[in-house]
Amino acid sequence: MTSAQRKHRTYPVLLPKEAGLARPQARRRPPNPVARGLAILVLLGAPLLGHVWLESQAAQAGYRLRALRQEVAELERERQALRSREAALRAPDRLERVAARLGLHPPSPEQLVAAVIPADLAPRPAAAPAQTWWQRIAQVFRDPAASAAEPERP
């Protein structure tokens, strides 16, 4: 062997795709039927489950609503009964019996005196207290319709 003998060198070359050169493709495995079934089950079942869940939520809400309605009806029923009971307790006949038991009687005519009060001595309604600056400013911004709608307080 001489020194002029050239040594082998390997160079990477990119070759065009050729049928003959391509590596034989690996044979595709048939899909796993279990996995496929599971996938179909999930795809079909998820919306169904979602629908069932929503339905059950709606039913639960319906039950709660029904219970609350029932409670409102019960409270209304109780309010009416109490109101009727109050009216019965305030009936003149009963009040008179209770008053008589306590020794109370209507005044006799001799106990009644017609008192004539001169106009200048008649009680006058108390004057409203003076408003502060803050109250005046607040009044400007207050909705007059809203305050008119407020119920009168005894």
Added chain:
Amino acid sequence: MKHHPSSGRGPRKGSPEVLALSRRRLKLLAVVWLLSLAGVAGRVAYLQTAKFDNLRQLGRRQQVDTVTLPASRGRIYDRAGRELASNVVRDSVYAVPRAIRDPEAFARRVGPVLGMDPAAVVDRVRRGGYFVWLARQIPPEAAARLRELDLEQELGFEPEERRVYPAGSLAAHVLGFTGVDNQGLAGLELQYEEVLRGRPGRAVRVRDGLGREILEGRQVLSPGRRGSDLVLALDSVIQHVAERELERTVTQYRARGGAAVAMDVHTGEVLALASLPAFDPNRLPENEQAWRNRALDSYEPGSTLKLATVAAALEEGVVEVRSRFTCPGFLRIPGGYVIREAHGEAHGRVDLAGVVRLSCNVAAAQVGSMLGPQRLHHFLTRFGFGQTTGVDLPGESAGILRPARQWSGTDPYVVSIGQGVAVTPLQLVRFVAAVANGGYLVRPHLAVAVRDPDGGLRRLDAGERVRVLSPAVARALLRMMEGTVTDGTGTAAAVRGYRVAGKTGTAQKPSPHGGYEPGRYVASFVGVVPADRPQLAIVVVVDEPRGAYFGGVVAAPVFSRIASQALWMLGVPPSESTPQVVRHRGGD
């Protein structure tokens, strides 16, 4: 058939023969299956096409129906806002006959709780179907006991409103009552049915196979609107006073009944209207006589009608205040009859005020004869007799006032003293109110306002005032009526501290066979207080009192007691000066 040589039992499993047999069987099964499916499909197709309409209707009838949602009935308040009629919710119980297997056993458990005869329960259950009422609006305790029976399939509960009258029998004849379906049947409940009942709603109800309602399936088609509330002129306290005082007298004199009405003379507002015997509208009595409102019933008034005779004569000018009459104690009238004084006494010379003060029959008959049938009839009609007053209560009597052309020669005499004519207590108090207010006839009324469900208050029309007397005649007559209380037949009607004007009446009761019933009287008093500033007109009528029977003895004290308490309640100041009352007559 081939047999396997080794086993000798038949073809071997998996052999062609077995496979062929299985295939044949499978084919047979498939055919049967397909035929069955085809049958089902055919039946479905038949039901869904040919029988579709019929079955749909049948299903709807069984499962879906339209129900009425009852509207809450409006309440009734007195003038001070006290509740006189309201509602409470009670359970009504129904049975589901289809779900009851043993009606006898069911009835034995349910009947005693409902206070029903088990046989009656069985009768109802045997009617079949999905729904039959067992009891309406039962007490809460009974409903609780029924729920404990654990009959969810067989029993159902439906909440319903029940009308209640918290003050019991107070103003029962005014308020009236309702039926089990909350419809007005009497009194104001009937009169103002349109106002009180509201507008019922409608809903579609879905029921399950056993006929029970599926609550989630209910759809409201139109919501109901609750009834409006009624606000009355009536004052509960004055009403109570009137009832209490009337009852005390009816009991004392063992009378058959009585009536009392207190009315505002200027407006016609009825502050109290009592009628005895009373009843509790929460528990209706079987005796329908108790339902009669005697304030609206007619009776022969007797001497109280002399006020109208005198008023007519003064208005017509046939007599003057100073006119004088002679009373020998009796008066022969056409037809051979004789009019006598109540006590048989002769009043001698009496003026027109004396006619009223002493309740002189002879002089009043003379005044009536001076007027004559036409004019007397005309004025009685003008004063509101012989016709309804227009009060807002059902069943008002018009009284009896025959047309003048039917009057005989005796009628001007007897009608002028209150015989041969029938009036109602309400007509009488209305006329006296006209005397007190200066001559105006007002319309008696109980309801003054309607409050809508949204809170709006609408005042009701009180009606027109019609002048029937001149102010001078009204004033003069009122002064004469004062004499009745200060020095006449009605001194027991006096109210300490106040001037009172009035007139007594004692009338024999007519017999259905003609003539009068011996020993049967109606005692009455009608008056105004305070006479110097008239506020109230009050009439008291007591039917068939025993023992005493004169109006001045029986009815006048009731007037006094009602008036004194009503004036205090209304805050009417006492009169500035009151005349001395001279008590020396037994009354008329």
